[in-house]
Structures are given as C-alpha cells and as structure tokens.
Amino acid sequence: MNAVDRRWLARVGAAAGLLITLVALLLAPAGSASAHAVLSSSSPVASAVVPSAPSEVVLTFSESVRKVPDKVRVIAPDGSRADRGEPRFEGSVVTIGVDPAGPQGTYLVSYRVISADSHPVSGAFTYSVGAPSTPPTDAGSDSRADPVVGVGVKVTKYLGYAGLLLVVGPALVLAALWPLRLPRRGPARLLWSGAGLLAVATAAEVWMQVPYTAGGGLFDVTGEGLSEVLGSGYGTAHLIRLGLLAAAVFLLRPLTRGPVGRTDGIILTGLGVAGLFTWPLAGHPAASPAPAVSVLVDAVHLGSMAVWLGGLVMLAGFLLRQADERELRAILPIWSRWAALAVAALLLAGVVQGLIEVATLQALTGTTYGRLLLAKIGLFALVVGVAAYSRQLVRRRTAAARPVPVRRAVWVELAITAVILGVTATLVQTPPARTAVDGGSGADAGYYSTTLTSPILSLQVELDPAERGNNSMHLYAYTPDNRPQPVVEWKATAALPSAGVEPIDIPLLKLTDNHATGEFSFPSAGEWQLRFTVRTSDIDQATVTATVPIK
Structure with missing residues (x-):
C-alpha cells in the first residue's frame, strides 16, 4: 500500500x-446550566400536618435536576411505598404521584437526584396526614457511594x-x-x-x-x-x-x-x-x-x-x-x-x-x-x-x-x-x-466528616456545610467489623461552651436501621461540641462526642 x-x-x-x-x-x-441544586420548597411543606392525603408530592429545587433510578420515594406510616409510578422531572420541579387513599400518620419523602454538573444531591423530610405518628424508615434511601x-x-x-x-x-x-x-x-x-x-x-x-x-x-x-x-x-x-x-x-x-x-x-x-x-x-x-x-x-x-x-x-x-x-x-x-x-x-x-x-x-x-x-x-x-x-x-x-x-x-x-x-x-x-456563599446552595463550604468509635460501634458523622446557619447532618452506625449496626434510638445535642450555649437537642429522623439525618441551624461560629447517644438494644448504648469547627 x-x-x-x-x-x-x-x-x-x-x-x-x-x-x-x-x-x-x-x-x-438539552438542558439549562445549573450546579449543586438544593431543595428550595416542597408541597406538602416539610413537617406539615395536612387534613387529607395529597395525590402528589412536589419537590422544587433551586436548579434543574435529573433522576436517579428508584431513588425518589414516599414511604407510608406502615412502611409501605406510597408513591405511584415514575416521578416526573420538569427542570427544577419533581412531581411524585402518591396514593391518596393511604393511611393517616407521618410519611417520609426521601430523594436523591443529580445536578447538572453530575454531582448527587440527597435529602429527606416528613409530612403528616391527620396527625403525626412515628416516622417510617426507608431501607432504599441509604444510597451513599462506596468509598472505593x-x-x-x-x-x-x-x-x-x-x-x-x-x-x-x-x-x-x-x-x-x-x-x-x-x-x-x-x-x-x-x-x-x-x-x-x-x-x-x-x-x-x-x-x-x-x-x-x-x-x-x-x-x-x-x-x-x-x-x-x-x-x-x-x-x-x-x-x-x-x-x-x-x-x-x-x-x-x-x-x-x-x-x-x-x-x-x-x-x-x-x-x-x-x-x-x-x-x-x-x-x-x-x-x-x-x-x-x-x-x-x-x-x-x-x-x-x-x-x-x-x-x-x-x-x-x-x-x-x-x-x-x-x-x-x-x-x-x-x-x-x-x-x-x-x-x-x-x-x-x-x-x-x-x-x-x-x-x-x-x-x-x-x-x-x-x-x-x-x-x-x-x-x-x-x-x-x-x-x-x-x-x-x-x-x-x-x-x-x-x-x-x-x-x-x-x-x-x-x-x-x-x-x-x-x-x-x-x-x-x-x-x-x-x-x-450564595445562601444555601448545598455545597461543602467546610464539609465536615469524621468517624467516632466506641467499644460497641463506630459512628460516621457528616455535616454539610459546617458553617453558620442551616446544616444537614447524616449519621451512619457500623459494628466494629464494619457492618451496618441497627439502631433503636438516636439522640444528638450541640453546645458551644465558649459562648455559654448549653446543649441543644438536634432533631433526628431515622431513615434506615443504621442511618439517621437531621437539620440544625448553628447560630454562631466557634468550636461546637456535638454529643451523640446511640442505643442499639434495651441495654446497650454508646455515647461519643466530636468538636466541630463551625465558620
């Protein structure tokens, strides 16, 4: 040749x-540009008590998002799936069809979506129909990527x-x-x-x-x-x-x-x-x-x-x-x-x-x-x-x-x-x-993560964005050999001794047997002391502490 x-x-x-x-x-x-979307509003509103069951749950994010298969869920008070069909993604709005004949009590909405720059965004909240009840858990919501x-x-x-x-x-x-x-x-x-x-x-x-x-x-x-x-x-x-x-x-x-x-x-x-x-x-x-x-x-x-x-x-x-x-x-x-x-x-x-x-x-x-x-x-x-x-x-x-x-x-x-x-x-x-610094975008400004150990378990703590104002907290419990540790009860407090702030309870929502989440607003910067008490049975519990720099 x-x-x-x-x-x-x-x-x-x-x-x-x-x-x-x-x-x-x-x-x-085709799609519009966005980055690190966060949930800006929902219907029903988080923690709201509504008189009758809605036929859909609407999530509105700060910017456009796309779906992760089977990671947008609504869990009924009895632990069953209340969502019906595939959620609809229309730019920044996600609409989830819900069974309007569901039982009264507290419903859990968990979501994991992808922002335009390909990073995952996840969270959860509850709403109640008629009157609050014990929040259900969602075994499918624990969707963290393996560290590997x-x-x-x-x-x-x-x-x-x-x-x-x-x-x-x-x-x-x-x-x-x-x-x-x-x-x-x-x-x-x-x-x-x-x-x-x-x-x-x-x-x-x-x-x-x-x-x-x-x-x-x-x-x-x-x-x-x-x-x-x-x-x-x-x-x-x-x-x-x-x-x-x-x-x-x-x-x-x-x-x-x-x-x-x-x-x-x-x-x-x-x-x-x-x-x-x-x-x-x-x-x-x-x-x-x-x-x-x-x-x-x-x-x-x-x-x-x-x-x-x-x-x-x-x-x-x-x-x-x-x-x-x-x-x-x-x-x-x-x-x-x-x-x-x-x-x-x-x-x-x-x-x-x-x-x-x-x-x-x-x-x-x-x-x-x-x-x-x-x-x-x-x-x-x-x-x-x-x-x-x-x-x-x-x-x-x-x-x-x-x-x-x-x-x-x-x-x-x-x-x-x-x-x-x-x-x-x-x-x-x-x-x-x-x-x-744009007022709640969900980015990890000073993203804090640590693993706290005790004789009966280890606790992974994730705090985002670790700065003044509202923060999202995720807790994961594991056995000493690194298997998921079922937890019966979670408790958490935050204190700032240098400013005379006594321990404040952090409300936690149980998502799975070993995973809980919560929202907490830090009023000021400083070295905050977080204290976690994790009960794994009627007689076994562990208390661990962490000092977290909040900017």
Missing part, C-alpha cells in the same frame, strides 16, 4: 470516528489527564520538533500508551458515575443506571471524547511512522481541540453562571497543560537524551517559547476560571474548593520558577553543550506537576466555592 492509499484510509477512519461523535451530539439531551468508588472517580480523572498529555506531547513533538534522523519507536509507544490510558479512563469514568450518583459499590451497575448516565450530558461528553479519540487514532498512526501532510495536521489539531471541550462540558464549567466563558477558558487551561506537560515528558524522556548538540540548539529555543506561551495561557485561563468559580475572597479562603485552588496556585508558582530557571539555561546556550542541568530541571517540573494533576483531579470533584 502506497503513501496516498494510507492517507486515504486514515482520513476515512477519522471520518468514521467523527460520524460516531456526530450521532452522540444529535442524541445529546469515591476514590476511583478521582483516580480515573487523574489517569484521564495523564493519558491526554501523553497523547498531546508526543503528537506535537513528532509533528513539529522531532529530528528526522531519530527513530520514532519510543515516542510512538508512549503515544499509544497515552491513547489507551485515555480510552480506558474515559470508559471507567462512565462506569463509576453510576454507583457514584446512584449509590453502591463498584459493581452495583444496572442497565437502567448506565442508560441514565449515557443519556445525560455527562455521558454524551464522554462518548464524544471516545469518538474523537477513535477518529484521531487513524491520523496518529501515520505520524508515528514519519512526517504527515499539512491537511492531516490540521484535521488532527481540530480533533484535539474538539476533544478538549469534552472535559469542561462534563463538569463544573458547564454549570457555571457564565457557561460559555467557563467552558472556553477551561478548555484553554486543559490544552495548555497538555502541551506544556506533554512536551516536558518528550523533552526529558527522549530529546535531551537522544538529540545531538546541533539539534538541541534548534529545538530548545522553540520549545522554550512554546512553554512560555502555554504557561501564560494557563495563568490567564486559571485567573478567569477562578474569578467565576470562587467569586469572593471569603469563598477562596473559607471553602474546600478555595483552599484546594490556593494549593494548586502555590504549586504552580513553584513549577513556574523551575521553568524560568530552565529557560535561562536555554538562553545562555549551555543546554546544548551540557543538557544535564536542563534535564534535571525538567524532571523537577514533572514531579511537581504530577502533584498538581492530583490536586486538579480532586478539585473537579469538589463543589465550586461560589455555591458555598
């Missing part, structure tokens, strides 16, 4: 990948970033900087490893999104749950990424064997640019107050990162070891300019995105997202300093004669940026700081 035929086949393969991408785009659901899934989501995002830079770096250097005399086998292996890593990470992200949003372990994936994810904007973005990657593979193959033509280079660049947008379209930027700007600057941020770090990998792994003095004198100044442009674009895009997602100084210093962003900025400043040192070496023309100092500086850059990628993988899974 001659070169013309190979180019023709490569373009046909790329066209096939683009066709798959187009189909995914056409099937993509939470870690796995961050790991796969990290691997996806790594795969991206291992594709972009070799492709860029092979196309523009690689000396003709050097073999391409090593960079080709690196490129294909990156493409495989990116494909596997993308598929794994889709898989783990099911238990992450619906709850459960790594293999608790149903056909319905997977269909819901694939039919969402999140799933569509990942399918498009896979389609674009498949199209790019057909053009990358000729590149690993020798220089490619201008047309193929332009097509490959277009595929790469389009692929970059699938990351922000599946995360926070698509749900920001200015989605068009956020998506654009996040794509620029990600692309600049891939060019810079991918180029550094090629520089450290191949060029500084294999290129001769004459070749390095030609390559390093060009790379130095590219790196400077990439870093400038990273900085500019990061500033714009930070202003959108953080919004205020309070959010920057007082939220988990803001503190992670500060850590990323600090690491970025450090690596820029190392990069500036490398650039000075190149300007002095010492690198060509003695590449060892440059090589060492590059490896330091890569080590620091590997940590930056880890922070970024965590950052994209953290609710944006702007939602922590």
Whole structure:
C-alpha cells in the first residue's frame, strides 16, 4: 500500500470516528446550566400536618435536576411505598404521584437526584396526614457511594489527564520538533500508551458515575443506571471524547511512522481541540453562571497543560537524551517559547476560571474548593520558577553543550506537576466555592466528616456545610467489623461552651436501621461540641462526642 492509499484510509477512519461523535451530539439531551441544586420548597411543606392525603408530592429545587433510578420515594406510616409510578422531572420541579387513599400518620419523602454538573444531591423530610405518628424508615434511601468508588472517580480523572498529555506531547513533538534522523519507536509507544490510558479512563469514568450518583459499590451497575448516565450530558461528553479519540487514532498512526501532510495536521489539531471541550462540558464549567466563558477558558487551561506537560515528558524522556548538540540548539529555543506561551495561557485561563468559580475572597479562603485552588496556585508558582530557571539555561546556550542541568530541571517540573494533576483531579470533584456563599446552595463550604468509635460501634458523622446557619447532618452506625449496626434510638445535642450555649437537642429522623439525618441551624461560629447517644438494644448504648469547627 502506497503513501496516498494510507492517507486515504486514515482520513476515512477519522471520518468514521467523527460520524460516531456526530450521532452522540444529535442524541445529546438539552438542558439549562445549573450546579449543586438544593431543595428550595416542597408541597406538602416539610413537617406539615395536612387534613387529607395529597395525590402528589412536589419537590422544587433551586436548579434543574435529573433522576436517579428508584431513588425518589414516599414511604407510608406502615412502611409501605406510597408513591405511584415514575416521578416526573420538569427542570427544577419533581412531581411524585402518591396514593391518596393511604393511611393517616407521618410519611417520609426521601430523594436523591443529580445536578447538572453530575454531582448527587440527597435529602429527606416528613409530612403528616391527620396527625403525626412515628416516622417510617426507608431501607432504599441509604444510597451513599462506596468509598472505593469515591476514590476511583478521582483516580480515573487523574489517569484521564495523564493519558491526554501523553497523547498531546508526543503528537506535537513528532509533528513539529522531532529530528528526522531519530527513530520514532519510543515516542510512538508512549503515544499509544497515552491513547489507551485515555480510552480506558474515559470508559471507567462512565462506569463509576453510576454507583457514584446512584449509590453502591463498584459493581452495583444496572442497565437502567448506565442508560441514565449515557443519556445525560455527562455521558454524551464522554462518548464524544471516545469518538474523537477513535477518529484521531487513524491520523496518529501515520505520524508515528514519519512526517504527515499539512491537511492531516490540521484535521488532527481540530480533533484535539474538539476533544478538549469534552472535559469542561462534563463538569463544573458547564454549570457555571457564565457557561460559555467557563467552558472556553477551561478548555484553554486543559490544552495548555497538555502541551506544556506533554512536551516536558518528550523533552526529558527522549530529546535531551537522544538529540545531538546541533539539534538541541534548534529545538530548545522553540520549545522554550512554546512553554512560555502555554504557561501564560494557563495563568490567564486559571485567573478567569477562578474569578467565576470562587467569586469572593471569603469563598477562596473559607471553602474546600478555595483552599484546594490556593494549593494548586502555590504549586504552580513553584513549577513556574523551575521553568524560568530552565529557560535561562536555554538562553545562555549551555543546554546544548551540557543538557544535564536542563534535564534535571525538567524532571523537577514533572514531579511537581504530577502533584498538581492530583490536586486538579480532586478539585473537579469538589463543589465550586461560589455555591458555598450564595445562601444555601448545598455545597461543602467546610464539609465536615469524621468517624467516632466506641467499644460497641463506630459512628460516621457528616455535616454539610459546617458553617453558620442551616446544616444537614447524616449519621451512619457500623459494628466494629464494619457492618451496618441497627439502631433503636438516636439522640444528638450541640453546645458551644465558649459562648455559654448549653446543649441543644438536634432533631433526628431515622431513615434506615443504621442511618439517621437531621437539620440544625448553628447560630454562631466557634468550636461546637456535638454529643451523640446511640442505643442499639434495651441495654446497650454508646455515647461519643466530636468538636466541630463551625465558620
């Protein structure tokens, strides 16, 4: 097969990948931008006592939501399901059909829905018909994701970033900087490893999104749950990424064997640019107050990162070891300019995105997202300093004669940026700081979680957002060998001794045998002392305490 035929086949393969991408785009659901929706109102109102049973329960969220299969429920006083049929999702309003002939007493409404940036939102409340009774429990409402899934989501995002830079770096250097005399086998292996890593990470992200949003372990994936994810904007973005990657593979193959033509280079660049947008379209930027700007600057941020770090990998792994003095004198100044442009674009895009997602100084210093962003900025400043040192070496023309100092500086850059990628993988899974200060958005401003132990059980405590005003509390009881511990009675109090606040009872609602929830409003900041008494039988109970910083 001659070169013309190979180019023709490569373009046909790329066209096939683009066709798959187009189909995914056409099937993509339409929806408005939102982020971290919270329940703003309900009918009946939480804790209300109504004279007759309603025929439907209406939940109104602050922003649009989509469903998690079988996670919106109404439980009758006798413990049976009172909801009828599938709940209707219409933007921010969820309507649940309810049996109007149900018994009198207290009903439990539990919900778990997904906000536009693909994060789950859950909660529960009660209402009573005629007169209150003992609240029922709902065994199906305990829908937390397994901790392995939470870690796995961050790991796969990290691997996806790594795969991206291992594709972009070799492709860029092979196309523009690689000396003709050097073999391409090593960079080709690196490129294909990156493409495989990116494909596997993308598929794994889709898989783990099911238990992450619906709850459960790594293999608790149903056909319905997977269909819901694939039919969402999140799933569509990942399918498009896979389609674009498949199209790019057909053009990358000729590149690993020798220089490619201008047309193929332009097509490959277009595929790469389009692929970059699938990351922000599946995360926070698509749900920001200015989605068009956020998506654009996040794509620029990600692309600049891939060019810079991918180029550094090629520089450290191949060029500084294999290129001769004459070749390095030609390559390093060009790379130095590219790196400077990439870093400038990273900085500019990061500033714009930070202003959108953080919004205020309070959010920057007082939220988990803001503190992670500060850590990323600090690491970025450090690596820029190392990069500036490398650039000075190149300007002095010492690198060509003695590449060892440059090589060492590059490896330091890569080590620091590997940590930056880890922070970024965590950052994209953290609710944006702007939602922590907008008056009850449900974001984890200072999300507090701890596990308290006693001889008979361990108690996991989750408090959100751990700041002044209304907070949601979730309690989970486990046996010493980490099995769910049935609880007969829950009690909780909150006190602030430094301000003279005596213990205040926290009303708790039992959701399952080992899970209770409650709402509590902290009137002031300080080191609050929470005390929990958990009775597991007529004679066995444990009392544990925790000191929680409320901001």
